[in-house]
Amino acid sequence: MKAAIMGYGVVGSGVGEILLKNAALIENKLGEKIEIKYVLDLRDFPGDVLENRLTKNFEDILADDEVKLVCEAMGGTKPAYEFTKRLLEAGKHVVSSNKELVATYGYELLKTAKEHNVNYLFEAAVGGGVPILRPLWQCLGANHIERFYGILNGTTNFILTKMYNEDMPFDEALALAQQLGYAEKDPTADIAGADVCRKTCILASISFGKHIDPAQVQTQGIQDIHIRDVSYAKANGYEIKLLGFCEKLENGKIDAIVAPFFVPKENQIATVSDVFNGIVVVGDMVDEVFFYGRGAGSLPTASACVADLMDCAMHADKRKNFGWGERDAAFVEKHANCKTTYFVRGEGDINEVKKVFGDVTFLSLQGAPLDEVAFITAKETESALDKKLADIGNLHISAKIRVL
Numbered sequence: 001m002k003a004a005i006m007g008y009g010v011v012g013s014g015v016g017e018i019l020l021k022n023a024a025l026i027e028n029k030l031g032e033k034i035e036i037k038y039v040l041d042l043r044d045f046p047g048d049v050l051e052n053r054l055t056k057n058f059e060d061i062l063a064d065d066e067v068k069l070v071c072e073a074m075g076g077t078k079p080a081y082e083f084t085k086r087l088l089e090a091g092k093h094v095v096s097s098n099k100e101l102v103a104t105y106g107y108e109l110l111k112t113a114k115e116h117n118v119n120y121l122f123e124a125a126v127g128g129g130v131p132i133l134r135p136l137w138q139c140l141g142a143n144h145i146e147r148f149y150g151i152l153n154g155t156t157n158f159i160l161t162k163m164y165n166e167d168m169p170f171d172e173a174l175a176l177a178q179q180l181g182y183a184e185k186d187p188t189a190d191i192a193g194a195d196v197c198r199k200t201c202i203l204a205s206i207s208f209g210k211h212i213d214p215a216q217v218q219t220q221g222i223q224d225i226h227i228r229d230v231s232y233a234k235a236n237g238y239e240i241k242l243l244g245f246c247e248k249l250e251n252g253k254i255d256a257i258v259a260p261f262f263v264p265k266e267n268q269i270a271t272v273s274d275v276f277n278g279i280v281v282v283g284d285m286v287d288e289v290f291f292y293g294r295g296a297g298s299l300p301t302a303s304a305c306v307a308d309l310m311d312c313a314m315h316a317d318k319r320k321n322f323g324w325g326e327r328d329a330a331f332v333e334k335h336a337n338c339k340t341t342y343f344v345r346g347e348g349d350i351n352e353v354k355k356v357f358g359d360v361t362f363l364s365l366q367g368a369p370l371d372e373v374a375f376i377t378a379k380e381t382e383s384a385l386d387k388k389l390a391d392i393g394n395l396h397i398s399a400k401i402r403v404l
């Protein structure tokens with residue numbers, strides 16, 4: 001079967017490498033070869049093993065009836081949305097690593113794929129090389145998903161690990177992540193949580209059956225995490241992790257949030273460090289399942305894309321049943337209405353805190369300034385918490401971090 005790769009960057013070149021390196025294995029499994037006929041990129045790649053397949057013209061791929069499989073590894077929504085839609089309409093199967101595209105237009109593209117009896121698969125878009133979407137849909141298909149939470153961004157997990165293990169300040173850890181090639185020159189999408197938000201939306205859409213849009217998910221990054229908060233976490237049995245969290249509520253809606261969390265050390269997620277990803281899924285029948293592995297990088301991410309290409313080849317005539325329903329603005333509960341436990345750090349009088357909060361758990365840290373107060377609240381809504389904090393005389397809040 002003939003294939004095309006769109007975007008010859010980190011992921012696209014990995015897809016090319018795997019299709020060439022593991023060609024015999026792939027042919028053995030499928031009973032036929034996957035041959036790369038085109039590589040679409042505006043750049044030149046002199047001396048590259050696939051140099052003679054390069055095209056700068058998308059129409060070459062679209063018009064070629066021999067090409068049945070396309071891997072989109074371009075990133076962004078323009079022109080990836082238009083290209084993907086036209087390919088699906090032309091009866092070609094498309095696989096993608098593009099989380100922004102799927103989180104934004106997943107419902108529309110899956111609908112188009114269904115209408116044209118082709119597959120649109122994107123295992124690589126969440127967790128990179130970690131199998132999570134297919135297990136959620138297929139292996140856990142007999143469960144109502146109750147909750148999932150996970151570390152979905154390698155760059156921020158690397159930064160938090162450095163802050164935690166080496167007491168490295170945020171700016172220094174970010175500079176190191178950039179130096180090692182993990183963080184982009186403009187790291188905003190990672191640091192501010194947008195990347196985790198997109199992945200959380202995709203997981204939520206598959207788990208709960210309706211398209212969840214990034215605009216519906218309250219998102220907070222790690223840029224305000226202070227090294228002192230990390231020290232409190234360490235001294236009191238917690239890790240700090242940036243999590244995508246989503247849970248089915250009793251009222252039938254879901255709570256979805258992207259934010260840094262204090263994670264108890266005994267939780268599986270607390271063991272996920274450096275650039276690794278980890279996701280816990282709780283189903284009503286299976287209970288808790290944990291997924292772990294490399295969430296970024298050329299070959300891990302490309303391995304998921306190639307497996308999707310193979311799945312498309314295996315389901316070339318009979319499309320896989322995969323997808324979710326339309327957006328429903330009311331389906332995501334306002335996070336402000338959802339109750340959470342918080343870590344709070346500030347400067348003030350502990351007795352004033354006790355008067356308003358009663359019997360909360362106070363945390364200690366050797367060497368902390370005498371007027372510093374840190375405590376873990378009971379479960380409450382953020383607005384109730386903010387009101388109580390405002391009621392405490394002369395308390396200056398320095399940090400407010402959710403606790404898992």
Ligand code: HSE
Nearest residue numbers: 152153154155295296
């Ligand atoms: N920037 C992302 C990360 C790449 O660091 O995890 C994979 O989506």
